[in-house]
Amino acid sequence: MSVPPMLLGQIFRRSTGERAWRRFSNGEDEWLYAGVVTRRRWIADTWDEATASIAGDQAAHLIRVLRAQPGMEFDVVAGGRVWHSVLAGIAGDEVRFNLVAEVQADPALPVTLLLSVFKFDRMEWAIEKATELGAECIVPMIARRTEKHLAQAAVGRTERWRRMALEASKQSRRSDVLRVKDPIPLRDAVKLHPEAKRFVLAEQERSTTLHHALEEMLHAAGDETPAIRMAAGPEGGWTAEEEALFDAENWKPVSLGPRILRAETAAITAMAVAAALLE
Numbered sequence: 001m002s003v004p005p006m007l008l009g010q011i012f013r014r015s016t017g018e019r020a021w022r023r024f025s026n027g028e029d030e031w032l033y034a035g036v037v038t039r040r041r042w043i044a045d046t047w048d049e050a051t052a053s054i055a056g057d058q059a060a061h062l063i064r065v066l067r068a069q070p071g072m073e074f075d076v077v078a079g080g081r082v083w084h085s086v087l088a089g090i091a092g093d094e095v096r097f098n099l100v101a102e103v104q105a106d107p108a109l110p111v112t113l114l115l116s117v118f119k120f121d122r123m124e125w126a127i128e129k130a131t132e133l134g135a136e137c138i139v140p141m142i143a144r145r146t147e148k149h150l151a152q153a154a155v156g157r158t159e160r161w162r163r164m165a166l167e168a169s170k171q172s173r174r175s176d177v178l179r180v181k182d183p184i185p186l187r188d189a190v191k192l193h194p195e196a197k198r199f200v201l202a203e204q205e206r207s208t209t210l211h212h213a214l215e216e217m218l219h220a221a222g223d224e225t226p227a228i229r230m231a232a233g234p235e236g237g238w239t240a241e242e243e244a245l246f247d248a249e250n251w252k253p254v255s256l257g258p259r260i261l262r263a264e265t266a267a268i269t270a271m272a273v274a275a276a277l278l279e
């Protein structure tokens with residue numbers, strides 16, 4: 001069968017995720033496999049069961065850079081679900097979509113990273129990479145050795161971290177946005193979610209690696225993947241008192257190997273190990 005080059009161009013336009021079949025009226029009315037559809041993805045600010053809207057930076061980019069027009073097709077994430085959508089209209093700085101059909105979405109991995117607050121540029125890098133690797137949530141923690149000025153500024157930084165998580169979620173085509181919680185003191189953070197499987201990254205641990213501990217945990221859990229929480233220390237490491245707090249709350253100390261990693265390297269390595277076993 002021959003397909004006119006013009007039609008081929010139409011079929012193979014940008015696409016991902018979803019397999020697409022297109023109908024051709026080339027005299028024979030055939031269906032042709034059109035590859036995998038990759039539509040640009042937006043994360044809705046507001047939505048109902050049939051429509052969704054974006055505003056702010058996302059909408060400005062769509063209107064000005066991508067020259068939004070009614071009829072353009074996108075994927076829109078609304079309430080953790082992804083929809084094949086058609087641009088319905090532009091009103092001022094808001095873009096509205098009609099939600100056409102739900103498309104399959106990959107949920108975040110059930111992993112929460114507790115990051116002791118460290119230098120903000122490195123912290124931002126860690127948040128971006130954790131988002132790309134599929135973490136569900138980040139809890140910034142104020143540890144004993146978190147530098148004082150960073151601890152004081154952390155609350156004011158949280159909105160910026162959330163914006164970064166939103167950007168990284170869009171860029172990595174997630175169907176949800178990584179949540180960044182308000183910073184809390186370590187002594188409170190260690191007590192949260194005792195039902196989860198909790199691992200504290202500890203460079204002095206020699207016998208149990210994170211990889212081995214997760215493998216064992218997954219094997220014991222069977223079909224259900226339990227919620228996982230992993231804590232990374234600040235640049236100066238945990239104090240003896242903090243180690244005792246983790247111990248009292250039954251966190252499992254785990255190693256990422258014999259070398260001392262920087263805090264952000266440790267956090268992302270842990271996330272990558274978890275992703276490799278959970279995906």
Ligand code: SAM
Pocket residue numbers: 200201202203204231232233234235236237238254255256257258259260261262263266267
């Ligand atoms: N206290 C250490 C020192 O100065 O020798 C350094 C701490 S390290 C820079 C920061 C955090 O990364 C640690 O508290 C730990 O949570 C994690 N980390 C670094 N290397 C690790 C390893 N090999 N295994 C497990 N965790 C590690």
